Amino acid sequence: MLGPDIQWYVILSALLFSTGALGVMLRRSPLIILLSVEIMLNSANLLLIAFSRLHGSEDGQIFAISVMAVAASEVVVGLGLIVALGRRHVDLDVDRLRTLRG
Amino acid sequence: MVDTASWVCLLLPLAAALAITLAGTRPSRRVTAYVSTVTTMGAFVAAVIAFIGLLGESPDERVNTTTSWTWLSAGPYHFGFTLLTDQLSIVMMLIVTGVGSLIVAYSVGYMDREDEERRYFAYMSLFVFSMLLLVQSGNLLLLLAGWGMVGLSSYLLIGYYQERPSAIAAAKKAFVMNAFGDATMALALFLLIQHTGQLDYAGVFAAAPQSGAVANLIALGLLGGAVAKSAQVPLQTWLPDAMEGPTPVSALIHAATMVTAGVYLIVRCHTLFENAYVVQDLAAALGAVTLLMAGLIALVQTDIKRVIAYSTMSQIGYMFVGAGLGGYSNAMFHLMTHAFFKALLFLATGLAIHAVVGEQDIRKLAGVGKLMPFTKIVFLIGSLALVGIPPFAGFFSKDPILGEALARGWFGITIFVVGVVGAFLTGLYAFRLYFIVFTGEPSAFAREHHHAHHGKEGPFSMMWTVGTLAALSCVGGLLQFTPFWDPLTHWLDPIDPALAEATGWEELLASLLAVGLGLAGMFVAWSIYAAKRRRAPKPVTLFEKKFYWDEVYDLVWYRGAEVVTRALYAFVERPLIAGSMSAVSQAFGLGSRELSTAQNGLVRSYALALASGIAVLTVVFLAAR
Numbered sequence A: 001m002l003g004p005d006i007q008w009y010v011i012l013s014a015l016l017f018s019t020g021a022l023g024v025m026l027r028r029s030p031l032i033i034l035l036s037v038e039i040m041l042n043s044a045n046l047l048l049i050a051f052s053r054l055h056g057s058e059d060g061q062i063f064a065i066s067v068m069a070v071a072a073s074e075v076v077v078g079l080g081l082i083v084a085l086g087r088r089h090v091d092l093d094v095d096r097l098r099t100l101r102g
Numbered sequence B: 001m002v003d004t005a006s007w008v009c010l011l012l013p014l015a016a017a018l019a020i021t022l023a024g025t026r027p028s029r030r031v032t033a034y035v036s037t038v039t040t041m042g043a044f045v046a047a048v049i050a051f052i053g054l055l056g057e058s059p060d061e062r063v064n065t066t067t068s069w070t071w072l073s074a075g076p077y078h079f080g081f082t083l084l085t086d087q088l089s090i091v092m093m094l095i096v097t098g099v100g101s102l103i104v105a106y107s108v109g110y111m112d113r114e115d116e117e118r119r120y121f122a123y124m125s126l127f128v129f130s131m132l133l134l135v136q137s138g139n140l141l142l143l144l145a146g147w148g149m150v151g152l153s154s155y156l157l158i159g160y161y162q163e164r165p166s167a168i169a170a171a172k173k174a175f176v177m178n179a180f181g182d183a184t185m186a187l188a189l190f191l192l193i194q195h196t197g198q199l200d201y202a203g204v205f206a207a208a209p210q211s212g213a214v215a216n217l218i219a220l221g222l223l224g225g226a227v228a229k230s231a232q233v234p235l236q237t238w239l240p241d242a243m244e245g246p247t248p249v250s251a252l253i254h255a256a257t258m259v260t261a262g263v264y265l266i267v268r269c270h271t272l273f274e275n276a277y278v279v280q281d282l283a284a285a286l287g288a289v290t291l292l293m294a295g296l297i298a299l300v301q302t303d304i305k306r307v308i309a310y311s312t313m314s315q316i317g318y319m320f321v322g323a324g325l326g327g328y329s330n331a332m333f334h335l336m337t338h339a340f341f342k343a344l345l346f347l348a349t350g351l352a353i354h355a356v357v358g359e360q361d362i363r364k365l366a367g368v369g370k371l372m373p374f375t376k377i378v379f380l381i382g383s384l385a386l387v388g389i390p391p392f393a394g395f396f397s398k399d400p401i402l403g404e405a406l407a408r409g410w411f412g413i414t415i416f417v418v419g420v421v422g423a424f425l426t427g428l429y430a431f432r433l434y435f436i437v438f439t440g441e442p443s444a445f446a447r448e449h450h451h452a453h454h455g456k457e458g459p460f461s462m463m464w465t466v467g468t469l470a471a472l473s474c475v476g477g478l479l480q481f482t483p484f485w486d487p488l489t490h491w492l493d494p495i496d497p498a499l500a501e502a503t504g505w506e507e508l509l510a511s512l513l514a515v516g517l518g519l520a521g522m523f524v525a526w527s528i529y530a531a532k533r534r535r536a537p538k539p540v541t542l543f544e545k546k547f548y549w550d551e552v553y554d555l556v557w558y559r560g561a562e563v564v565t566r567a568l569y570a571f572v573e574r575p576l577i578a579g580s581m582s583a584v585s586q587a588f589g590l591g592s593r594e595l596s597t598a599q600n601g602l603v604r605s606y607a608l609a610l611a612s613g614i615a616v617l618t619v620v621f622l623a624a625r
Helices: A006-026 A030-055 A059-087 B002-023 B029-055 B087-110 B117-136 B140-158 B165-196 B201-207 B213-229 B238-244 B247-256 B258-268 B270-275 B277-298 B304-324 B328-355 B373-387 B393-406 B409-438 B444-449 B460-479 B487-492 B504-530 B546-596 B603-624
Strands: B064-074 B077-085
Touching: A006 A030, A006 B603, A030 A059, B002 B029, B002 B064, B002 B077, B002 B087, B002 B117, B029 B087, B029 B117, B064 B140, B077 B087, B077 B117, B077 B140, B087 B117, B087 B247, B087 B258, B087 B328, B087 B460, B087 B487, B117 B140, B117 B247, B117 B258, B140 B165, B140 B213, B140 B238, B140 B247, B140 B258, B165 B201, B165 B213, B165 B238, B201 B270, B213 B258, B213 B270, B213 B277, B238 B247, B238 B304, B247 B258, B247 B304, B247 B328, B258 B270, B258 B304, B258 B328, B270 B277, B277 B304, B277 B409, B277 B546, B304 B328, B304 B393, B304 B409, B328 B373, B328 B393, B328 B460, B328 B487, B373 B393, B373 B409, B373 B460, B373 B504, B393 B409, B393 B460, B393 B504, B409 B504
Parallel strands: none
Antiparallel strands: B064 B077
């Protein structure tokens, strides 16, 4: 098998996932949060493809493609929301967008 | 032939009731009245045909049962929709349809121009059907169905004047008291099913327990139903109030037919009562108490219909005495003659009430007889028959009951004494009524409000029916004159053999005493109310208050229930039920309010919670492995 061993992929994926999760939790701009979510999704994609290659089956690749499709639609909705907020001159800070509270 | 005729007899009135109800307001009022009358008469013709058919059969085989379909099936028990036509039920069928068609025909004139004549006639037909179902049923279950349905029609007809609160109250009272009897009867039927596994008359009578507690309980339950339906002590208070209904209803339901159903039940189920002789004696004792008490109350009532209602109670008391002492055919004979003369009394009263714009107070009606000679004569005939003066009907039927009592030992003699005292009271109250209302100068009220119907005392439909009943009250008693000829006793003998035969001397003694005391009562009434030789004694409060039965029931049941309900409300419902409900709602409210603060709208804190949750789960799963 070409390329590095499977554990390198796992480590890279874990690093990417942590980066994304920290981004979601620490940053305030909705745009960055959306990006971080995309990073988390893609870390999962990386694992799917790596294991797919390891096991020699295409299931993981198909899953990865589905995840990408979902991620793309999510970005459409998310970016649409952010643009709508920006147009209304709302402060783009998730900590201040907290009208949906109990 | 007999079977077909009995089905026709049963279903004709039902068809009339359905047709009148479904036709709504399309047919004119007169048409509905005639539909009801003609179908009831048709039922009478069918009953006569069935009777002729029975005559053609040999005496031991006069039991015709016919089942149309299995009405109820439950496990191993099957109850058919069975009609039984035998010697006893044919007598009842003839009385119900015969007297019934006369009274329905009378109603054509009496109810003329009432607002809701159609409803009245639909109810009347329904009643005739229910009563026929009761007497024609071939098993006790169907009898119970008829029993309940006559109670329903009685309720509907007592409350016919639905704009009058007193009528509605009376209807409810009658229904509730009858429902009590229905319940005890249903309990008796449950016991019978448990112990015999069936409810067909013949099977039940053969298999029922011969003695012991169960036999007593069965008879007691049936007696409860009979006592409630026939307005005997202690369930008698509904009958006088039932006089709120139209007068023909009082004549048909509360004098001639429905209230005598209790007597029919005892006679029909005499085997079950003979198995429990204590209960049968109790029936006779209750009848004796009732006939005495009702006679005393009737002395002081001022409402003409209530006086007759109390006399009905009293006469049914005689029938209970007859049936309770085992003289079944005597009781049935008195039931028959009573149907004639009591219907006559009510219908004659109806003529007077009709002519004096619905007034029922005897002080206001006083002297109306002078304006209405025909009514006066027929009322006199009815009263003489009621008191039992020969040759009128009551004499032939009441005296054998008393004679039979003499043949039954010390218990019978006690009841005999009560019975002859009752005969005295009957003479007194019947002729108090007659002398006050029908003799003497008309009161100012009667003169002012009396209006003749085209120069006659009433419309033709009312006159000919009253005339027929008067004729029957004169000659109806001649059907049987114990001990000389007794076709009715002979006719009923195969199914209802008497427990004891009175000797000729006992019959004679009973007749002499009863007639003598009846005449004495009439004489006292004459000297007080007609000749005015003596001043009328002050009415006894105890009698005016009807022996305080209503008050006692009010105290025990109504007040008792009220106290219990109030206590339950104060000590159970408010603290426990309502309290626990509000505590639960408060707890949920508080909890949700606390929980809602967790939803603070900070997306990043949600993400943190999510991440830490996953972290914890991961650790847990790793540790668990």
